[in-house]
Every structure is written in structure tokens, then in C-alpha cells.
Amino acid sequence: MVINAIFHLYTSVVNIVIVNYFFRQKNGQLATPKNIGYLSFLVFIECCTHFFVSESYASLITLTCSLLTSLIISSSYHYSMKQCIFWSVTLQSIGILLEASLGIVLISLKYQISSISGTFLFINLLTISSIIIIFVLKQLFLKTTDNWLDEQTQTNWILKLSIIPMISLSLLLLQLLRLKEEPLFDLFTILLTLGFIIITITSLYLYTYISEQHLQMQDINLDRVRFQSELKHLENVKENQLSIRALKHDLHNQNIVLLGLLEQKQYAKAKQLLNHNLNLLDGTDTFFTNDTILNYLLNQKAIVAQKNGIVLDIHCLIPTNISLKTEVISVIIGNLLDNSIAATIRNQNKAEKQxxxxxxxxxxxxHIDIENFFDPKELASRSQRKKDGLGIKNVQKIVQQYYGLYQQTIDNNIYKVSIIFSNIVLVSQQ
Structure with a gap:
């Protein structure tokens, strides 16, 4: 009975660690006095129940305690009630299926567990199998901002880190089969099994740490892009200030000339001078959108395009009070336009400078859609340039961070990029 209680204490603690890994995210905290009290009480019940009730009832109580443990941990991380119930039941079902499957495998091998070491190995085989499945489930179906990596990086890390528990699982199974002729208690086997469990669980939290570091790097890259955008903005403001000073100087002189023309009653020349000034003012800025930051950015890109003989056709129909920040939209559009303008400049066909x-x-x-012509001769070097280009990488990272969809296609000699952000709503302006 005492050994049985120790085994249940061990499995309960390991179960809490694994379930906590599965549900863990930043907007929640498990280590509160209330949660610790609840979990400690459930562990106590699970350990002591075998002293007072039959084995069949004890198994049912153990299953109930494990289910309540999952519900407490998931609710502490602020998941919805439906999510808590669904994933808690799913995890318990996986545990039952794994135990039954491993039992069938051992029966097919005509092996019966009759020692403490064998029982301990059996428990840890179930534990590592659960870790593998829970690790994959979390990455595939329970994506949060804490564990979000781009698809390729995520797949690579799943494959790499799954090797650790898979090796542990294989070695423990071999060790279990080796114990057929071993004594009742094998300290080396127990220590070896504990080592494998510690390595496997550590690999899970190592992955979590790597994910968090990756997200921090994404934030740093985004801040760097914003900083570069701000520097460009300040440089443009400086140029505008110089232009305003020059304009004031010109207006001062032109007003003197205009005053002289009026005094001399040369109204036709005065009217001609006024019309000339009005035409200059009308051509200084173009209205694309009500958002001042985005409108300023589009005007600057339009000026660059015009200087290089490029026809830039812009249709921007978005309100100013949407939930996605204007700075994010501006960084994306700025990088897209920079890439398109650079590709169009390299294209020697003047009819395709659009x-x-x-x-x-x-x-x-x-929806953000952009398309431009490019020189088909660049197809050979385009893949490498896309791989090395910071602009495209930054756009893809930002789109991914805000859960958008990014698609780029080539249709003959037309390069197209389509970006979609879902669940964009209007926010109240105060």
C-alpha cells in the first residue's frame, strides 16, 4: 500500500508538471495559494484513496482527481470554460488510451510486471509517451502568443525536440523488457528512469524558453524596423522644414512683386502670378487616406516613384479607427512599396514601369494587395534576393506576429503580394 501511494504521489506531481506545460501562457499564473491548496488536496486524495476503498473505486477517484487537476490548471491560465473542459477530457482520454495500448504491447510480448522497478518503468513509459503527444498537440492546436513560431521553424523544432523523448521511450522499453529476470528492486533502473524523465521534461521547457527568446527577437526586429521608419520620417520632416523656409522666402519676395503689380494696376500679370502659386500649392500633396501618417508615407513613396518615372496607382480605403495600429500598416506598406519600386527601377522596359x-x-x-512588373531575367537571382532581403523578411514576420496571411505569386512577369488580416474591427475614438 505504501509503495502504491508513493507511485501515485509521483504520477500526480509529474501530471501537474506536464499539464501545466500544455496550458501555460503569459496571461495567467498557477502558483497562487488557492491553486496550490486545491492541487495539494487532490494529490493527497489520490495518494490516500487506496488505503480506504477497493481498487476499482480507487481507479475512478484517481481519474476524477486527474481531470479536476487539468481543469484547475487550465482555468488558472484564463482559458474559456469550453476550452478547459474539452482539453481536460482530451488529455485524460489520451492517458487512458496510452495505458491500454502499452498494456496490450506488453501482453503481446508475454511480459508481466512483477517488480517495483518494472512498475516504475511502466509508469515512466506512459509519462514519456504522454509528453510526446502533448508536446505535438500544444504546438499544432493550442497556439498562443507564447509559443508562436513561424511554420518552418516550428516544424523543425518539433522534429528535433521529439527525438529526445522518442529515444528515452525506446531505451525505457528495452530496460523494461530486460527486467524479466531482474530482482524485485533495482536502484540503478529507478535512477536511470528518473534521469530520462528529467531530460524529457527539461527539453519541453527548453523549447518554451527558445520560443520566448524567438518572440523577443521578433519584437526587436519590429522595433528596429519602426526605428528606421522613424528616422526616415525625421529626415523627411527636416527636408519639409527646409522647403517651408524656402517657400516662405519665395512667398515674401512674390508678395512684394504682387504688391508692385497691383500698385501699377497690372492686374493680368498679378492674376497670372497668383494662378502660378495656386498650381504649386495644389501639387504639393495628394490625398490618399484620412490617416495622416499613412497619407504622408504614401505621398513620400509617390514622390520617389515619380522621380524614377514610375506610375504608382494607389487605392487606400480604410478608416482611421481600426484595431490594427497604423504604425504596423505603415511599416508593411512602406516595405512593400520599397521592394516594388526597386524592382520596377531595375526593369528596363519603360512600358512596364507601373x-x-x-x-x-x-x-x-x-486586404493589402500590391503588384508590379519586373524583368523576367531576374528570375534566376530572384529566389536568392528574396532569401537575403530584409524587407520581405520583416513584412513576413510582422504579418505572422499579428496572425495575418501572406501570399506572394508570380504571374508571367508580374510580381504580386497579397496580405489579409482577419478580425479587424472599428474602435471608438476618445
């Missing part, structure tokens, strides 16, 4: 940009909000989805 860029089309469409930004619109439709049914709570923000």
Missing part, C-alpha cells in the same frame, strides 16, 4: 497598390477593409478583413 505599380498598383490596393488597401481596403471589407467584412472585418484588411
Amino acid at each position: 505599380i498598383q497598390l490596393k488597401v481596403r477593409l471589407f467584412k472585418n478583413q484588411l
